[in-house]
Amino acid sequence: MATLTEEQKQLVQDAFGFIATVDENGNPQIGPKGTLRVLDDEHLIYNEETGHQxxxxxxxxxxxxxxxxxxxxxxxxxxxxxxxxxxxxxxxxDAEKYAAANKLPKALAAVVISVDRTVSLDAGKNAGIEIENNPVKD
Structure with missing residues (x-):
């Protein structure tokens, strides 16, 4: 797996995160996740609260x-x-404890995201440059 740097972990904490997913027909969807946070050096986590798309x-x-x-x-x-x-x-x-501590709705589930690849979204010439690519083999 790729590893989150300390700078990236701080950015996760400071910025509002969005996730992008794809349905069974290949239709993309993007939306904010207010509970998106760092789980450890190789994983993010969010509480699924809405049960929607x-x-x-x-x-x-x-x-x-x-x-x-x-x-x-x-x-x-x-x-x-x-x-x-x-x-x-x-x-x-632990996700339920996070929700309770932050006065958030009860979670339907905790969703853990493996950090397989990281890509720069910096403004300018570094936009879209791959930072690290190390997916786990199935």
Whole structure:
């Protein structure tokens, strides 16, 4: 897996994150995820609260991307990976604690995103440049 740098982890904390998913027919969808955060050096996590389109999509197609770019700001990055759904166990329990501590709705699930590839979203000549690509082999 690719590894998040300290600068990237800080950007995840500071910026509002969006995820992009694809349904079973190849139709793309993008939307904000207010609970998107760092789980560890190789994973992001978010609490699935709504059960709408992105939730449907990650259940039928685990490919997912997350983007972070603060406003105003000139630096950003994208993570590409696979979503793993947790409806019970320690990861889900920790997501429930996160929701309670932040006065958020109860989670339907915790969705963990593997950090397989990172891409620069910096303004200027570095936009779209691959930072790291190290997907886990199935």
């Amino acid at each position: 992105s939730w449907h999509n990650v259940q039928v197609n685990p490919k997912i991307a997350a983007a972070f770019h603060p406003y105003p700001g000139m630096k950003g990055f994208r993570v590409e990976g696979k979503a793993t759904i947790h409806k019970d166990g320690q990861i889900f329990d």
